Amino acid sequence: MGQSAIDLDLVNRTLQGDKKAFDLLVQKYQQKIINLIMRYVKDFNDACDVAQEAFINAYRALSKFRQDSAFYTWLYRIAVNTAKNFLSSRNRRKEVDILDDDSEDSYSEHLLKDTATPENYSLRDEIAETVNSAINRLPEELKTTLVLREIDGLSYEEIANVLECPIGTVRSRIFRAREAVDKVLKPLLENVSYKV
Amino acid sequence: MKQTLDEQLSSLVDDELHGKERDFLIDQLKKDPAKQACWNRYHLIGDVMKEQVADYRLPDISQRVSLQLKNESVVIKPKQFFKKDFLRPMPGLAIAASVVILAMVGVNFIPGNMTTGVDSTLANFSNNGANKGDYDLEQLNSGNQSIVQFVSNTININRQVVPKGYQLSWYDQLSKNSQGTSEMMIISNGIKPVTVYVDKNNNQHINNVFSKQLNGFKITVVGEASNVTLRSIGDAIVVPDKAMNK
Structure with missing residues (x-):
């Protein structure tokens, strides 16, 4: 994962005493971190606690973050170590399925493995279906642009070159696509109570 | 054409907003819970598309972390x-x-x-x-x-x-x-x-x-x-x- 300028910006703001900037990093990465930790800690509530601790650990160590690597990669390692420490302290190693396979690359392969309860599938399926249906209903140019951004990870400039259109058009299409998906996602999320 | 704040937020999610516009939007974002929720959802859409969300109980630990951060000393560079x-x-x-x-x-x-x-x-x-x-x-x-x-x-x-x-x-x-x-x-x-x-x-x-x-x-x-x-x-x-x- 490459370095993100917005992440660096938020890190530097935090390092200047702006704790709210760190809040934005938490909001951005909390889903990924919780689900990463759920590879190690099966219990959902424990995973949330460990994720919270991981973010606090990251905050405390932020001055040691060498900005030549991606913030998420650094955060990822902290989260893994926090999860391992949790298991070690609770003597819960029996719960670990993939302790020795903690590379970021293998992350997505195992994502769904540990949380496959019917209840979770139901919620997951509902939201996934909502998002995917909304994307499929998008006009083709919006859908293509959003996919190039989110799935292929292309920059706006790269997308503009691929689609042979101005960067402003790319920017606008991605926003319109997200806005359309958000229109159906937002009310759905409002009906899902947080269970932390 | 001038972008709306929401459009700028979308650009910010993609790390495609720069300079004063970015500084301004980050300041707005820190103050506005509705904008923060939107920031959350825009990231979530990407995570769903990339199948990077395994549990859709959608825990929001950000408030807990934020509360705990209030007890933390500020970190320094x-x-x-x-x-x-x-x-x-x-x-x-x-x-x-x-x-x-x-x-x-x-x-x-x-x-x-x-x-x-x-x-x-x-x-x-x-x-x-x-x-x-x-x-x-x-x-x-x-x-x-x-x-x-x-x-x-x-x-x-x-x-x-x-x-x-x-x-x-x-x-x-x-x-x-x-x-x-x-x-x-x-x-x-x-x-x-x-x-x-x-x-x-x-x-x-x-x-x-x-x-x-x-x-x-x-x-x-x-x-x-x-x-x-x-x-x-x-x-x-x-x-x-x-x-x-x-």
Whole structure:
């Protein structure tokens, strides 16, 4: 994962005493971190606690973050170590399925493995279906642009070159696509109570 | 064509917003919970598309982290502190930068000097006077003058009587613990920081101090740690010959 300028910006703001900037990093990465930790800690509530601790650990160590690597990669390692420490302290190693396979690359392969309860599938399926249906209903140019951004990870400039259109058009299409998906996602999320 | 804030937010999610527009939007984002929720959802859409969300109970731990952060001291960027040559070549400098700088500056901050109360003086600075060379803390000219005072039950700083050249710099905010009984601030002239802990209950450990003489330097370690830890850190401080000969 490459370095993100917005992440660096938020890190530097935090390092200047702006704790709210760190809040934005938490909001951005909390889903990924919780689900990463759920590879190690099966219990959902424990995973949330460990994720919270991981973010606090990251905050405390932020001055040691060498900005030549991606913030998420650094955060990822902290989260893994926090999860391992949790298991070690609770003597819960029996719960670990993939302790020795903690590379970021293998992350997505195992994502769904540990949380496959019917209840979770139901919620997951509902939201996934909502998002995917909304994307499929998008006009083709919006859908293509959003996919190039989110799935292929292309920059706006790269997308503009691929689609042979101005960067402003790319920017606008991605926003319109997200806005359309958000229109159906937002009310759905409002009906899902947080269970932390 | 001018972008709307929502469109800018979408660009920010993609790291495609720059300069003043980005600064402005981040400031808006920090203040506006609705915008933060949108920031969350835009990231979630991407995570769903990439199948990077395994559990859609959608936990929001950000508020819990944020609450806990309020009890945390502000973190600092160490580069700003390493101004002195003699610290740069030190290998394995595994101590907090704030502790290093306090040791360098050699501020005498004695908990006993600090009193609390609505109308009373809360913290006094006294300059060491025992330091030498470039590492002296300049005369603060404040004597026993109070520079910190309660304002409506909130500890604040009277900027009128802060020593000339000193101001709240990297930490233009106060850090409170959950009970609101202790606060911390750092005052600096841009190079030399001075840390102030204001602790209403004298049973907190945030204002522990360890102090010793080393090769003509006074080492003072102040921090949120036990005396044993502070002593260990203080004993780890090295003053190279190069610094001693200055």
